[in-house]
Amino acid sequence: MYEVVTVKDNFDLSGRNTFRMKVRCARFVEYDSAEELEELDFGALPRPVLALGGGSNLLFTGDFPGTVLHGRIGGIRVAAETPDGGVLVEAGAGVVFDDLCAWAAARGLWGLENLSLIPGEVGAAAVQNIGAYGVEFGDLAAEVRCLELATRARRTFRVEECAYGYRDSLFKRPEVKGRFIVLSVLLRLGRAADPRLRYGNIRSALGTDAPESPAQVRDAIIEIRRAKLPDPADTGSAGSFFKNPVIPQAQFEAIEALTRAELGEDAAVPHYDAGEGQVKVPAAWMIERLGFKGLRAGNAAVWEKQPLVLVNATGAAAPEEIIALESRIIAAVWEKYGIELRPEVEHI
Ligand SMILES: Cc1cc2nc3c(=O)[nH]c(=O)nc-3n(C[C@H](O)[C@H](O)[C@H](O)COP(=O)(O)OP(=O)(O)OC[C@H]3O[C@@H](n4cnc5c(N)ncnc54)[C@H](O)[C@@H]3O)c2cc1C
Incomplete structure (x- = not known):
């Protein structure tokens, strides 16, 4: 019989997510081995169940009503x-x-x-x-x-x-x-x-x-x-907030024409060939062009050195502040470039 190392109720997750959202989960279970995990009475856990690693690709949008499972299987x-x-x-x-x-x-x-x-x-x-x-x-x-x-x-x-x-x-x-x-x-x-x-x-x-x-x-x-990039030890973030969009070549050419009309004939739009007539355009470039780089909105901000990263600028940002900034960026990119940015960060 293995003992599950830690089971805690109403657990504070603020030290368990790199965005440093101050949220709680109904139950937190931490195990040290596959055998301990196997022993767990899975049916008795509050639902839903979320496997958590370092919490560096997540945005907790509020308290989590279920069980957070964290494994410490090393080696x-x-x-x-x-x-x-x-x-x-x-x-x-x-x-x-x-x-x-x-x-x-x-x-x-x-x-x-x-x-x-x-x-x-x-x-x-x-x-x-x-x-x-x-x-x-x-x-x-x-x-x-x-x-x-x-x-x-x-x-x-x-x-x-x-x-x-x-x-x-x-x-x-x-x-x-x-x-x-x-x-x-x-x-x-x-x-x-x-x-x-x-x-x-x-x-x-x-x-x-x-x-x-x-x-x-x-x-x-x-x-x-x-x-x-922001050091998670100093500034809360989850790294790149948005995925780089992949668009058809014709749409890319329209963006190129728009950019040249605005910045002059030599202006270039950074891009990578994504194969099959598709082009990947860095979301960071669009976000910067729209003037968001370094922008502060309450306790949330766009990282000044890499606009693909949204940060908890003061450490006190509520999930709603990050989401409001995310929505502003998505709306602005859609309006100007006709591209719907999708978050890379998982919203929980
Ligand atoms: C400053 C910064 C820079 C970053 N740079 C990069 C980068 O260059 N490239 C990149 O790809 N990512 C980057 N990221 C994102 C992040 O580091 C990665 O996505 C990383 O893999 C998340 O690991 P985690 O342990 O924190 O996972 P979590 O955020 O805890 O979880 C991520 C997902 O994995 C699931 N999960 C976690 N553990 C398990 C498990 N044992 N079994 C099953 N599912 C599990 C979770 O349920 C969730 O769906 C960056 C993040 C930050 C904060």
């Missing part, structure tokens, strides 16, 4: 060597993702360095398919090991089954969401140098095209991120 280990000289690494869902990146970099293992300093835990990374600087979790994943809450059956998903896409996965689909708790993941990392330097200003931060170690790339990524 990082080399599970196997691969024929190509790489390794399979298993990490517990409760491991802080950046601790895993640091662990790999310290051992000269390539793969995770571009994902350095992304807040949150390993379990959520597998759900979110986190990504940064041209690398996504799904590029490295081999397996995601889960427990199905309702049946308590263990289930291993091979990466091909996880349907990874841009900040998307099988685990986010409405019919699957909330059914599985991630217990651990298996990642494929390499020993041969494999730097990914195409995105952002990694090359200039590195000062070389040929870094010798993943630790060198990790340091450059950390430097870039620290200069641009």
